[in-house]
Amino acid sequence: MKRTILILLLIISACQTQAAQLLQVEPANWWVGMKNTQLQIMVHGTNIGKSKLTLNFPGVTIKEVAHTDNANYLFIYLNIAAQTKPGLVKLQFTDGTQKTTYNYPLKARTKEGAAGFNSADVLYLITPDRFANGDLKNDALEDVNIDRNDPNARHGGDLAGIEQHLDYIKDLGFTTVWLNPVQENRMPGGSYHGYAITNFYNIDPRFGTNQQFADLTKTMHNKGLKVVMDMIFNHCGSSHPWMKDLPAKDWINNNSGTYVQTNHAKYTIMDPHAAKADRDVLTDGWFVPSMPDLNQRNRHLANYLIQNSIWWIEYSHVDGIRQDTYPYPDYAFMQRWCREVEAEYPKFNIVGESWYGRSSASAWWQKNDKLNQHDAGLKSVMDFPLTFISNDAFGYNNNNGGEGSAMFKIYEEIAQDFMFADINNVLTFLDNHDLDRFVRKDDPDLRRYKQALAFLLTTRGTPQIYYGTEVLMDGKKEKSDGYVRTDFPGGWAGDKENQFVASGRSAKQNEAFSYLQKLLQWRKANPAITSGKLMHYVPDNSGTYVYARIIPAKTVLVVLNGTNDNKTIDMSRFKEVIKTHTQGRDVITGALVPVTKNLTIAAKGQYVLELN
Known part of the structure; x- marks a missing residue:
């Protein structure tokens, strides 16, 4: 008789465990002070969808407990009020006589990073x-x-x-x-x-x-x-x-x-x-x-x-x-x-x-x-x-x-x-x-x-x-x-x-x-490159492509020779961007390059010139 009762208790205990076995909670934590006050928590566990959820934490309320066609999932939607303090939110899942508790962390924001990237970056x-x-x-x-x-x-x-x-x-x-x-x-x-x-x-x-x-x-x-x-x-x-x-x-x-x-x-x-x-x-x-x-x-x-x-x-x-x-x-x-x-x-x-x-x-x-x-x-x-x-x-x-x-x-x-x-x-x-x-x-x-x-x-x-x-x-x-x-x-x-x-x-x-x-x-x-205006010229029969990056205080002139031959080009065509500048400093070699008359550029060559 005692053995029969013990077996029954073990069966009941096993059934209770199966009734609401918590396996995973995602995300594992959240933060107070987010602009969007809604938080969705996905809970995965055996038959967790049959559980009833309760919580008691200042500033946190349940908006919705959503079920799907799979009883092993619950989707909990919480509202976290703007003034809520960090702490552990005790999520209590009740299925019949069994109770499962999960302490969900709400953390304080640090407001670091998230700086973005832009054209000043590489x-x-x-x-x-x-x-x-x-x-x-x-x-x-x-x-x-x-x-x-x-x-x-x-x-x-x-x-x-x-x-x-x-x-x-x-x-x-x-x-x-x-x-x-x-x-x-x-x-x-x-x-x-x-x-x-x-x-x-x-x-x-x-x-x-x-x-x-x-x-x-x-x-x-x-x-x-x-x-x-x-x-x-x-x-x-x-x-x-x-x-x-x-x-x-x-x-x-x-x-x-x-x-x-x-x-x-x-x-x-x-x-x-x-x-x-x-x-x-x-x-x-x-x-x-x-x-x-x-x-x-x-x-x-x-x-x-x-x-x-x-x-x-x-x-x-x-x-x-x-x-x-x-x-x-x-x-x-x-x-x-x-x-x-x-x-x-x-x-x-x-x-x-x-x-x-x-x-x-x-x-x-x-x-x-x-x-x-x-x-x-x-x-x-x-x-x-x-x-x-x-x-x-x-x-x-x-x-x-x-x-x-x-x-x-x-x-x-x-x-x-x-x-x-x-x-x-x-x-x-x-x-x-x-x-x-x-x-x-x-x-x-x-x-x-x-x-x-x-x-x-x-x-x-x-x-x-x-x-x-x-x-x-x-x-x-x-x-x-x-x-x-x-x-x-x-x-x-x-x-x-x-x-x-x-x-x-x-x-x-x-x-x-x-x-x-x-x-x-x-x-x-060089803000002329990272944020300056781009002005370019139609490549002519010389096969060269010329463009400038311009801010009020600086102009960078770029010359690319797309051919397998040395080319000499008439720089007067680019007077609109060269203006009163007479030379440019090659940013790679440091050499000063005249830009007022003709410029010879090597086959498949390039100039990146800071005009001065």
């Missing part, structure tokens, strides 16, 4: 797994091992490796570091690139911890560097716990887990003639089977993602966000996200990956752009059209002038800047982690390299440079993206070469490094 883009390995202890995780011989495997780079080379980045002259995704990618094979997130609130343990990321950001700020964090709202990784227990049937697009390939038809978003069916395939289709497409039309998921980005800004004090695959998520959701982030952090900047071949399409996404009747609200867009043109224009095979010349193509692209609402909030670049590297193995010299960087760092917009460009890292995508995301030589103990130091670089690499460093350091102190 971004240094890093793929963390491939930059430097500073901590060997976090290399191995579960069944994923380091294999540097496999371009698609984990190589071991981490936050510690980045921190150890911050002085290198600062001394080069960069002001901002953009990190490819650092959130958890606990995927089979390792997902080194970071774009298959399996936990939106955790730093990938192979990179470090949340605290290490916050500390890294603080260290960067102390060194005068800003931080841009890569984020992904369009999809998650297939190993995300959601995929084993979806919060709702409509959490994932296309029947909660059925793979339907996106058509990548990004123009359908702005196309007035587009069929709804085509738009739906773009936004609801998946990139690849390992990246389930998130449905931001689900209000709980929308709130989750918006709060997640705000949580990272408040927690780690990053200064900007680069949002992946910008045209693919739900349009109205992305509008709302931009508004809510800007409301909390007015100086903050978001750049969206707007991968288009035409400037009109890129401009359409920018905040306040007249082309778009339904303002997207996005502050900064990526100038892919200029990237594609630059890769051709700065080659060695262009030797003609006039309208067919390489320089004319650049001029023509810049001439379409009238389409952008804010041309200085356009991210310009020669390459990035998704493109073939700009530097090529077969480049016979540095003329192409120097001319392209001179252009990138003196034209309008906010420049971004991919890690390793300074030491002439090359690579084509070939079979996979891993071939352009190679390891920085010297970032791993035992590397044959350490190109973080001059002694580990070749003479050609040191020349390239020094050239870029001079331009970057000079640019930081």
Whole structure:
């Protein structure tokens, strides 16, 4: 009899435990004093949806306890009054006779970071797994091992490796570091690139911890560097716990887990003639089977993602966000996200990956752009059209002038800047982690390299440079993206070469490094370049492109020769910007160059002249 009673008690106890087993609460904390007083808390636990919630904390009230078709989830909506004090909010879940208590932290805001970035900055883009390995202890995780011989495997780079080379980045002259995704990618094979997130609130343990990321950001700020964090709202990784227990049937697009390939038809978003069916395939289709497409039309998921980005800004004090695959998520959701982030952090900047071949399409996404009747609200867009043109224009095979010349193509692209609402909030670049590297193995010299960087760092917009460009890292995508995301030589103990130091670089690499460093350091102190008016001239038959950056107290004149021949040009044509100046100081060599009569410029050469 006693044994029977004991068994019954154990069964009852087990049933009670199953009735409300708390597994996860996201976000793990929040802050008082936010402009948006609403907080959504997602609670995941066995049958937690059957529980009743109570709390008693001054200034905090329950607005809604929302259920979905999955009883293992609750979405709690709280109102946190403006004068609420920090503390622990006791969330009490009651299911029958069982009570589960969770002490939810409300913290005080520190109001650090979130400074934004602009055309006075230059971004240094890093793929963390491939930059430097500073901590060997976090290399191995579960069944994923380091294999540097496999371009698609984990190589071991981490936050510690980045921190150890911050002085290198600062001394080069960069002001901002953009990190490819650092959130958890606990995927089979390792997902080194970071774009298959399996936990939106955790730093990938192979990179470090949340605290290490916050500390890294603080260290960067102390060194005068800003931080841009890569984020992904369009999809998650297939190993995300959601995929084993979806919060709702409509959490994932296309029947909660059925793979339907996106058509990548990004123009359908702005196309007035587009069929709804085509738009739906773009936004609801998946990139690849390992990246389930998130449905931001689900209000709980929308709130989750918006709060997640705000949580990272408040927690780690990053200064900007680069949002992946910008045209693919739900349009109205992305509008709302931009508004809510800007409301909390007015100086903050978001750049969206707007991968288009035409400037009109890129401009359409920018905040306040007249082309778009339904303002997207996005502050900064990526100038892919200029990237594609630059890769051709700065080659060695262009030797003609006039309208067919390489320089004319650049001029023509810049001439379409009238389409952008804010041309200085356009991210310009020669390459990035998704493109073939700009530097090529077969480049016979540095003329192409120097001319392209001179252009990138003196034209309008906010420049971004991919890690390793300074030491002439090359690579084509070939079979996979891993071939352009190679390891920085010297970032791993035992590397044959350490190109973080001059002694580990070749003479050609040191020349390239020094050239870029001079331009970057000079640019930081020149408001004519970072905010001045741009005036350019139509490239004539000489195949040269001439433009100026102008503020009332200063003029910088840039001359680019797009041909394989030395050219002599009549400078009287540019009197409108030269005015009474008679010479200019070459910012690289320091030489004084006359600008009143004829100027001879070397084949594939460039002048960046401060007029005086």
